[in-house]
Amino acid sequence: MKKQSLMMAGAAVAVCLATTQGAQAQSGLQTTVYGVADAQFEHIDAVGAAVPAQDKPGRFRLSNVSSELGIKASIPLGRGMTGLAQYTTGISIDNANGGTTGGMWGSAKDVFVGISFADIGTVKLGRMTAAARWNSGTADFSPMGAGVQDNQGMLSGxxxxxxxxxxxxxxxxxxxxFESARFHGLSARVYFSANENKSAAGTATSPHLDDKSYSLGLQYVTGPLDLRFSHEVRDDKGTLNGSTDRKTRDRDFRFGMRYTLPTGTILALGYDRMRLSDPNATGTAKTRLSKSGVVLGAKHVFGEHVVYGGYGVGSDVRCAYGNGSACNGADTGATNAVIAYQYLINPQMLFETFAAIVKNESRGKYDFDAGGVGPATGAKSRAIGAGLRYAF
Incomplete structure (x- = not known):
């Protein structure tokens, strides 16, 4: 009797699934489940700090590399419109590394609902990758631009x-x-992050925040050339001095380029110029800070084998104090280099091994953009590792 009941339940589930799939097919609804599982076994250190007691000697670790799970759905709405929805969350393969409270689930990534208009573009509402982040990986060939095998730190730090x-x-x-369609090789993307934490006028000593952000990206693709520009402004984030008052502003201009040679080798360049300002700063708090970064990258594929590398330079900072005195930004730069090899086991799975280094100047404190070790001032961070990546 029990076996018969199970067979009947299984048949009911099969009928339900078939009915759902049939309804989806009839309505044009398309749903895709996708994900990435990526983990690396690494040896990493941060030594040579200005204060030797703050060195971090070499240690082994297992790192989760931007693993994720997501669902995409689309449905025709008629008159050239398509409804879209996407849910993507980070997944932690190594949930003991800072993620025990959340188990395997990480934070939301790109999550939105929107409408696509044929030959025009797509309107989205939600949480999404804005233009500076989109452009940051142009010269970076590591999978998903994450982990210690990237060199984005020279741009983002x-x-x-x-x-x-x-x-x-x-x-x-x-x-x-809004992300536009491509017209004669040119496309644009524009994002506005709402000022939901805007505060009242208040008193002279209370916060006056208006925390909106703007982001613009342009891309031009023709033949082997891919050019990208982005400009981003973030208001009242208090980044420079931790200020909770209005008129702090963080600005970033970023240029990216990729060029594919006849041999298939891809060469890439990334340039970044950022400026942080706090006009109300006083005393030895900074009123402004600026720096630039450059990253060069290259990738070549031959059969199942892939090699890529990168070299980046972060400049000394330029800054000023609120009291008008000089701000010393000397010896705050760094260099970053990476070389990696991948073996494409099949379209879904690859093996990767890499070596990477961030070398700070005497007052520098750069780290790997993702998967860092938290070096002390003046330290040199080195990492080697190997891992597996499965994507579906």
Whole structure:
């Protein structure tokens, strides 16, 4: 009797699934489940700091590399319109590394609902990758631009010279976005992050925040050439001094380029110029800080084998104090290099091994953009590792 009941339940589930699939096919609804599982076994250190007691000697670790799970859905709406929805969440393969409270689930990545208009573009509402983050990986050939095998740190960091790190490689929340179709090789993307934390006028000593952000990206593709420009402005984030008052502003301009040679080798360049300002700063708090970064990259595929590498330079910072005195930004730069090899086992799975280094100047404090070790001032961070990546 029990076996018969199970057979009947199984048949009911099969009928339900078939009916659902049939309804989806009839309506044009398309749903895709996708994901990435990526983990690396690494040896990493940060030594040679200005204060030797702050060195981090070599240690082994297992790192989760931007693993994720997502669902995409689309349905025709008629008159050239398509409804879209996407849910993507980070997945932690190594949930003991800072993620025990959340188990295997990480934070939301690109999550949105929107409408696509044929030959025009797509309107989105939700949490999404804005233009600076989109452009940051142009010269970076590591999978998904994550982990210690990237060199984005020269673009995204500022050598620890602000109270909190710049947010230009962070996704926009509370966002209205538009991503255009491509016209004669040119496309654009625009994002506005709403100022949901805007405060009242208050008193002279209370916060006056208007925390909106803007992001613009342009891309031009013709033949083997891919050019990208992005400009991003983030207001009242308090990045430079931890200020909770109005008129702080973080700005970033980024240029990216890829060029594919006749041999199939891809050469890439990334350039970044950021400026953080706090006009109300006083005393030895900084009123402004600026720096630039350059990254060069290359990738070549031959059969199942892939080799890529990169070299980046982060400049010394330039800054000024609120009291008008000089701000010393000397020896705050760094260099970053990576070389990696991949073996494509099949279209879904690959093996990768890499070696990477971040070498800080005496007052520098750059780290790997993702998967860092938290070096002390002046330290040199080195990493080697190997891992597996499965994508579906």
């Amino acid at each position: 500022n050598s620890g010279q602000s109270v909190t790190g710049p947010q230009f490689n962070v996704r926009f929340d509370n966002t209205l976005g």
